[in-house]
Amino acid sequence: MEEESHKLLLRSIRLEALGDGIFAVAMTILAIELKWPELKDTSVQAFINAFHELSPRLFCYFISFVVLGIMWFGHRVMFEYIGRTNRYFIFLGILFYMMVCLVPLNTRFLAENSLQWGTIFIYGLNLSLCNLTLYAQWVYGIKHKGLLERELPLQVQKEAKFLFLISPVVYLFAIIISIWIPVISLGIFIITPLLYLIPNKLDKYLP
Amino acid sequence: MEEESHKLLLRSIRLEALGDGIFAVAMTILAIELKWPELKDTSVQAFINAFHELSPRLFCYFISFVVLGIMWFGHRVMFEYIGRTNRYFIFLGILFYMMVCLVPLNTRFLAENSLQWGTIFIYGLNLSLCNLTLYAQWVYGIKHKGLLERELPLQVQKEAKFLFLISPVVYLFAIIISIWIPVISLGIFIITPLLYLIPNKLDKYLP
Amino acid sequence: MEEESHKLLLRSIRLEALGDGIFAVAMTILAIELKWPELKDTSVQAFINAFHELSPRLFCYFISFVVLGIMWFGHRVMFEYIGRTNRYFIFLGILFYMMVCLVPLNTRFLAENSLQWGTIFIYGLNLSLCNLTLYAQWVYGIKHKGLLERELPLQVQKEAKFLFLISPVVYLFAIIISIWIPVISLGIFIITPLLYLIPNKLDKYLP
Amino acid sequence: MEEESHKLLLRSIRLEALGDGIFAVAMTILAIELKWPELKDTSVQAFINAFHELSPRLFCYFISFVVLGIMWFGHRVMFEYIGRTNRYFIFLGILFYMMVCLVPLNTRFLAENSLQWGTIFIYGLNLSLCNLTLYAQWVYGIKHKGLLERELPLQVQKEAKFLFLISPVVYLFAIIISIWIPVISLGIFIITPLLYLIPNKLDKYLP
Numbered sequence: 001m002e003e004e005s006h007k008l009l010l011r012s013i014r015l016e017a018l019g020d021g022i023f024a025v026a027m028t029i030l031a032i033e034l035k036w037p038e039l040k041d042t043s044v045q046a047f048i049n050a051f052h053e054l055s056p057r058l059f060c061y062f063i064s065f066v067v068l069g070i071m072w073f074g075h076r077v078m079f080e081y082i083g084r085t086n087r088y089f090i091f092l093g094i095l096f097y098m099m100v101c102l103v104p105l106n107t108r109f110l111a112e113n114s115l116q117w118g119t120i121f122i123y124g125l126n127l128s129l130c131n132l133t134l135y136a137q138w139v140y141g142i143k144h145k146g147l148l149e150r151e152l153p154l155q156v157q158k159e160a161k162f163l164f165l166i167s168p169v170v171y172l173f174a175i176i177i178s179i180w181i182p183v184i185s186l187g188i189f190i191i192t193p194l195l196y197l198i199p200n201k202l203d204k205y206l207p
Numbered sequence: 208m209e210e211e212s213h214k215l216l217l218r219s220i221r222l223e224a225l226g227d228g229i230f231a232v233a234m235t236i237l238a239i240e241l242k243w244p245e246l247k248d249t250s251v252q253a254f255i256n257a258f259h260e261l262s263p264r265l266f267c268y269f270i271s272f273v274v275l276g277i278m279w280f281g282h283r284v285m286f287e288y289i290g291r292t293n294r295y296f297i298f299l300g301i302l303f304y305m306m307v308c309l310v311p312l313n314t315r316f317l318a319e320n321s322l323q324w325g326t327i328f329i330y331g332l333n334l335s336l337c338n339l340t341l342y343a344q345w346v347y348g349i350k351h352k353g354l355l356e357r358e359l360p361l362q363v364q365k366e367a368k369f370l371f372l373i374s375p376v377v378y379l380f381a382i383i384i385s386i387w388i389p390v391i392s393l394g395i396f397i398i399t400p401l402l403y404l405i406p407n408k409l410d411k412y413l414p
Numbered sequence: 415m416e417e418e419s420h421k422l423l424l425r426s427i428r429l430e431a432l433g434d435g436i437f438a439v440a441m442t443i444l445a446i447e448l449k450w451p452e453l454k455d456t457s458v459q460a461f462i463n464a465f466h467e468l469s470p471r472l473f474c475y476f477i478s479f480v481v482l483g484i485m486w487f488g489h490r491v492m493f494e495y496i497g498r499t500n501r502y503f504i505f506l507g508i509l510f511y512m513m514v515c516l517v518p519l520n521t522r523f524l525a526e527n528s529l530q531w532g533t534i535f536i537y538g539l540n541l542s543l544c545n546l547t548l549y550a551q552w553v554y555g556i557k558h559k560g561l562l563e564r565e566l567p568l569q570v571q572k573e574a575k576f577l578f579l580i581s582p583v584v585y586l587f588a589i590i591i592s593i594w595i596p597v598i599s600l601g602i603f604i605i606t607p608l609l610y611l612i613p614n615k616l617d618k619y620l621p
Numbered sequence: 622m623e624e625e626s627h628k629l630l631l632r633s634i635r636l637e638a639l640g641d642g643i644f645a646v647a648m649t650i651l652a653i654e655l656k657w658p659e660l661k662d663t664s665v666q667a668f669i670n671a672f673h674e675l676s677p678r679l680f681c682y683f684i685s686f687v688v689l690g691i692m693w694f695g696h697r698v699m700f701e702y703i704g705r706t707n708r709y710f711i712f713l714g715i716l717f718y719m720m721v722c723l724v725p726l727n728t729r730f731l732a733e734n735s736l737q738w739g740t741i742f743i744y745g746l747n748l749s750l751c752n753l754t755l756y757a758q759w760v761y762g763i764k765h766k767g768l769l770e771r772e773l774p775l776q777v778q779k780e781a782k783f784l785f786l787i788s789p790v791v792y793l794f795a796i797i798i799s800i801w802i803p804v805i806s807l808g809i810f811i812i813t814p815l816l817y818l819i820p821n822k823l824d825k826y827l828p
Contacts, residue, residue: 017224020225027308028308029232031309032311034312035312039326042323042324044325066305069298069304070301072301076297
């Protein structure tokens with residue numbers, strides 16, 4: 001804590017509260033983009049047509065909601081280890097939230113042009129930047145002992161690094177694939193967040 | 208707690224905060240859909256016409272606001288029993304919030320076509336999925352002792368199951384009725400959330 | 415506390431969190447309605463025209479933001495006395511939030527037709543219903559000792575009743591006045607919330 | 622504390638929660654203004670054109686997000702010193718939030734007319750009013766000992782005054798410059814918030 005004594009150390013609780021608010025709004029805003037088309041008549045067919053028209057957007061809504069949810073989870077777990085913040089950490093946090101708030105915008109872009117290389121590139125880039133700015137917070141946090149809530153075994157550091165960096169690598173792969181077979185890229189966007197549901201070595205270091 | 212020791216156990220407070228945020232935004236967004244039509248002139252008649260034009264939307268706003276409010280209440284009571292979360296519980300929570308965020312969209316759809324089978328079907332399906340994903344959290348939570356905040360008598364489990372599942376059953380009934388008399392289905396959507404205001408056996412197990 | 419023992423008593427903190435979220439969104443949404451008109455050219459005149467066109471909306475934004483802010487303050491002070499909730503109290507809270515979420519909608523209606531009896535009627539009615547549903551929570555809360563956080567001297571009860579009911583009475587007056595001189599009604603909407611800034615007898619009963 | 626004993630003293634935590642919510646919504650709403658233009662075809666050129674069309678808005682989004690983020694940080698640090706509020710402090714807080722909620726609106730105005738004196742004037746004025754209302758809270762807070770959380774050395778007061786007032790002065794400078802070279806003003810808007818990342822004398826007075 002010595003080396004940190006000249007810097008501003010603030011409990012992380014309010015940054016977490018800001019983050020919870022931003023995630024809550026970003027996730028809800030995803031659904032604002034969704035709009036049922038007008039029904040032409042009262043027939044079952046008109047209703048099925050409307051659903052068919054809405055479905056690509058609904059599908060992208062599901063992907064992005066899960067992606068943001070899992071990202072919120074990663075963010076939440078990070079603050080089990082990091083309990084204090086300083087001005088640089090908060091600045092990195094703001095960059096992370098800045099990327100998170102762009103997800104609804106790029107989700108709509110993806111929904112409107114879901115099988116094009118360009119939109120998949122932007123969407124994958126957005127998600128990668130979310131992960132990388134989150135990782136930047138982590139790297140900064142674990143290098144400054146004053147910010148840490150608890151001891152951090154080397155094993156945790158290795159595992160966390162892997163978990164933070166696997167997504168950007170996979171998303172890069174999805175972007176490249178999309179030049180040839182965009183539908184596979186969409187599949188990758190669905191599967192990637194679910195990987196974080198698999199129990200990992202980090203778990204046993206938490207209470 | 209033994210069986211849980213290999214999994215990540217996190218206090219539920221931040222998931223609750225995310226949920227409060229999502230409910231707050233979803234409930235406020237319901238009102239964004241409402242828009243007064245332009246007044247043609249300054250007469251009382253023009254004003255009454257405007258109100259008349261707004262009223263179906265206003266009516267659906269009231270229904271959905273109460274539905275979401277009561278659902279928030281159920282969610283809030285659940286966390287009196289469940290005090291910790293793990294990655295699977297959080298994933299179920301994200302699915303629940305995903306369904307909650309669709310309510311404003313389907314409320315507008317209902318408001319625009321309030322006496323059609325299709326919109327009532329979608330609205331009822333949405334509310335049922337909210338209840339079922341909330342129930343899934345509950346079932347998962349009570350099966351994993353590490354997540355529980357307090358002892359859970361068998362009586363509470365039975366009563367809770369009834370309270371969680373009564374809504375989807377009633378909504379299914381509303382959907383079927385809507386094929387013949389849609390206005391009754393609307394009535395069911397109004398009355399159902401109010402059932403949860405009746406004191407029940409769960410109450411005496413809380414402090 | 416005896417009489418309450420059969421009902422669900424929950425700490426009020428999460429209802430307050432939901433309320434903070436709803437007020438935050440409703441207040442921010444007020445500003446979404448504001449939109450600068452397109453500038454015709456780069457002259458100072460074009461800029462002044464744009465400001466002139468925006469100003470009625472900006473003016474109504476200021477009124478409503480202060481009104482909601484003061485209402486949030488009243489809501490916040492109430493929970494200094496009331497520390498627990500039950501299902502009925504929460505239901506009254508939901509009705510209150512339902513009225514609060516309608517304020518942005520009616521603010522826009524007022525901004526678009528600010529000198530008409532009808533819009534002033536709706537705006538005043540909306541604010542009155544906010545106050546009355548807040549008052550309903552208070553009346554319910556002080557009648558059920560299990561919900562109270564601290565002793566409530568008779569003096570506080572009288573003063574609080576006055577503070578809760580003065581607004582609806584004044585708003586009723588504003589609505590009636592608007593039939594003849596709408597601009598006075600707007601003045602009343604500005605001044606009323608500021609009355610709550612005057613220190614009152616309630617203050618000395620708080621820590 | 623004597624002098625304050627007749628006024629209402631409330632812990633600042635709920636005002637901070639309201640503020641976190643308002644900042645979270647305002648920051649997320651910045652991104653709602655962003656909308657990808659429709660792609661004319663699937664060529665790389667169409668995609669680059671779309672990005673080119675979006676880029677001024679994206680650029681203003683980045684500026685405003687960082688500005689709001691740093692402002693949130695200042696607001697957050699302030700509450701390390703100020704731990705209680707009264708009705709006047711809360712009213713100043715509401716004025717501050719009122720100015721914060723106008724930032725998305727004026728960001729869009731800036732994005733649409735980024736090299737005009739008028740929009741830079743409005744944007745700079747908005748940011749200055751944010752800073753000045755935040756400063757008003759600080760001045761009020763440190764003059765009323767009942768609101769303070771901890772001792773406030775004279776050195777802190779001087780430094781804080783400098784940090785609060787430097788922004789409005791710089792923004793005034795940006796507004797004047799914009800009459801001749803608007804692009805420099807934009808540069809000033811980018812650099813100013815970053816100044817607050819430099820460690821300052823305030824830091825050593827915090828735990």
